[in-house]
Amino acid sequence: MLEKLQAKLDEKYVNCNVKQVIIANVILLYGYFKQRDMKICILEEGNLIYNQDFSFGGTESLQDLSNEVGTINMQDKVFELTNIKATIEKDKNGNQYFSIICSVDSKIIAIKSLLYNTVTIYNDMDLVSNLLLVFKQINCDRTAMLKEFDVLTENQQDQILNKFSGKKVEINKEDNLVGIFQQNVEKYPDNIAVVFEDINETYDELNRKSNQIANYLLEQGLKKEDLVAVIMERSNLMMELILGIWKAGGAYVPVNKSYPLERIKDIVSDADPYFIIHSFDEGSEKREAYADKNCIHLDDLLTDAKLCSDRNVCEIESSNQLAYVLYTSGSTGKSKGVMIEHIGMLNHMYSKIIDLKLSKKSVISQNASHCFDISVWQFFVSLLLGGTTVVISEEVILDLFDFFDELSRNQVTILEVVPSYLEPIIDFFSEEDPDYSIMNSIEAIIVTGEKFNKKLADNWFNIFPDIKMVNAYGPTEASDDITHHILYESPKEDFVTIGHAINNMNIYILDNDLKLCPIGVIGEICVAGIGVGRGYINMPEKTKEVFIKNPFEKRAVRLYRTGDYGKWMNQGNIEFVGRKDEQVKVRGFRIELGDVKNILLKHPEIDNIVVLCKENEMAEKKICAYIKSFRKIDRNELNSFFCQYAPRYMLPNEYKFIESFPLTSNGKIDVRALRTF
Incomplete structure (x- = not known):
């Protein structure tokens, strides 16, 4: 690669002077290492001859850079690029430096720049190629601004844009969860679709009941993409209800009954649903949250729906139709309603099926709040296969003895929890004489929702070496998880990566100028692909801010800026660093x-x-x-x-x-x- 790059350079650009190296160094610090503040020093045979601090905004021209760098002793001395070296070094205090070393008049010149942003160093890093690429541009385009320089070679860009992207898996644009579920009803009518407490509901029963709900909603005038707010506890009835909403062509808005009155009011007011289905008792003060809305109590709806036809119905005309609007907490305190389409929801479920090797024998634990994005696949992925969903109530989840009894009794194979809940699970099995057999049916445990630390992975595999873990990462705005990292043992690194992109999703790690970050350099995790949602309901400005056109595609494809920081590892895994607002300057x-x-x-x-x-x-x-x-x-x-x-x-x-x-x-x-x- 280095030889090819040098061959492209005109003969007159093979030689350069020290000042040009400083300018190239500034461009790399800004474009490659993503630094606006810089501290650069030059040593001649170990003696300091130049020491300067800089701060750049990205709009500076080459002339601006030359003026800022100023006069340097030996600046006009010329040397050959073939004698140049570029590396990352560490001093005894752990500080990192980008170091360019060259020989001028038989003297060793070292240009050292303090790296304020920590960089992961890999043995195969070839920073000389990046330096030569910058030299070529300096000599070819004198008008370019600092932020416009390309600092990654073609091979590096190809690796990030193509080799690190998710696999392309064909999804029929006509497919939707309801249609596939109804096909499975024909194949497996007597299979158990959902278990809740002592209720076992077959595919045929779930289909007929959800059809009745769909036909009732259609009789009430529900139209394509109308919103239906669902305010009730999780149960088999919730699955019937959501399926019925989808079959009628609507989209659901989950609301937690335990939310404070004002939060329920805010969500209902913002979403302005066509219909509200609730389970509040008569006299509950929370009913006033939707007193002026079209609403019905769950019991009344189920009674009325029994009078409706149980014939198959599916008003989903396109896989791009709206499936749900899920409200997440906003940094300003105002909730944001994320709009997700059927195609994104389906793609996420297919990725779970492929990566976890799910089948009609799979039994999925549904233990997440229906207001949490992971609840969607927990509820419905089994229906794509002929498998079973086990809905576990809040009361059971809060008692670990009851929780594990429920998992064991129903032979659950897939369990998903947040790290904060995994911790007491591990403590539970660390007590004296625990009954490990209650986990015999579990094939995989998925960890999501928070940063997953290695210590938890160590503790898990010490207890359950044969149960694989999956570290899953993703924002609600991209239909839930966008990466999976499957672990069969605790990682050798000091952290647990979030893995590779899932099917049909492309992940980019970008700087503030929306330029690619190289391997090992921290940037914002951004995602494109069929899982990216439409944006936020009734928030056009916020949508425009974080749902942007993908700069790496000619077509008008949405890219979502997650606000999370991460960095590529050299095999295409991603190390999650933290929220954008978790990077501080002290x-x-x-x-x-x-x-x-x-x-x-x-x-x-x-x-x-x-x-x-x-x-x-x-x-x-x-x-x-x-x-x-x-x-x-x-x-x-x-x-x-x-x-x-x-x-x-x-x-x-x-x-x-x-x-x-x-x-x-x-x-x-x-x-x-x-x-x-």
Whole structure:
């Protein structure tokens, strides 16, 4: 690759001077390492001859860069590019430097630049090729702005854009979940479709009841893509209801009965559903949330639906039809309604089927809140196969003895939980004389919704070495999971990657200018493909901000900016770093809070940890680590341990020890509540 690149350079550009190397260095720091702030020094035979700080916005021209760099001793000395080396080095304090070394007049010149953003180093990195690519552009286009330079070679771009993308799997545009389910009703009419408590409902029964609900809704005037709010507890009835809504051509909006009155009001007001189906008792104050809406109690609907035809009905005219609107918490406090189409929902389910090797023998645990995106596939993936869904109530989930009894009694094969719930599961089996046999039917446990740390994986495989784990990652805005990492043993790295892109999804890691980040460099995780939703209901400006045209496609294809940070590993796996707002600048250094967490989790006595950035009265940022551990560890001991793995500037300012983390209704750690501790 290096030889080909050099061969493309005109003969007159084979030689360059030191100042040109500095300018090329600035372009690489900005474009490759994604740094706006730079600290560059030059050493001649080990002696410092130049030391300068810079800050660039990306719109600077080559002339601007030349002026900023200023006059450098030996700047006009010419040397051959064939004698140049480019590497990433570490000093004794753990700081990383991008180093360019060349020979001028038999003297060794080293140009060193401090890397404020941590870079993962791989043996096959070829930074000289990137440097030569920049030299070529410097000499070919003098008008280019800093952010316009290409810093990745064609091979590097091809690897990221093509080799790292999800497999292309053909999905018939006419297919939809309802149609496939009805085909399976013909094949497996007596198979158990759904289990709830002591109820076992067959495919034929589920189909007929959902048909009656669909025909009732159509009689009430429900039209294509009309929204139906569903405010009730999870059960087999919820599956009947959602299937009925889909069969009638509508889309459902899940609302949790336990939400505060004002939140229910906000969702109902924003979604403005055509119909509201609820299970509130007479006299409940929460009924006022939709007093002026078209609503019906669940019991009344089921009574009326029994009078309707149970003939097959399917008003889904296109796989691009709306399937559901799911409200997520917004950073401003206002909920955002995410619009997901049938094609995206179906693609996600097919990916689960392929990667988990699901079949008609599969029994899926449905234990997530219906307001959580993972509930969708938990409810319905089995219906694509002739398999079974086991709906587990909230009361059972909160009691681990009852929960495992339910899993064992129904021979559940697939279980999905958030890391915060996996932790007490592991504790449960770490007690004296646990009954491991209650997990005999489990083939895989999926972990999703939060960052999954290696320590949890270690503990799981110590107890259940034969039950594989799947680390799944994805935003609600892209139909749930967009990556899977299947683990058959604990990873050798200090972290658990989120894996590769699922079928028909393309993942990009981009900088602020929407340019590709190279392998090992942190950027924003962005996703395109048939799973990307339409956007947010009634929020055109927010939709326009994060659902954009894919810059890597000629066709008008949506790309969603997740707001999460990650970086490519050299085999196409992705390391999840954290939320975009978890990258903070403290004392001039950019610090990933996820990196701080991962380092502290190496400590053998730390069980779990959350790292946040807080501000004091002087608006100064400080890093605070909330730690769950076996004992209160001395601050000096923690600092000493931390500095074995990272520079001192990354040290937390404060450690807080807590017995347990507060949780949200979805079982995730409640960060807002934690900030009040």
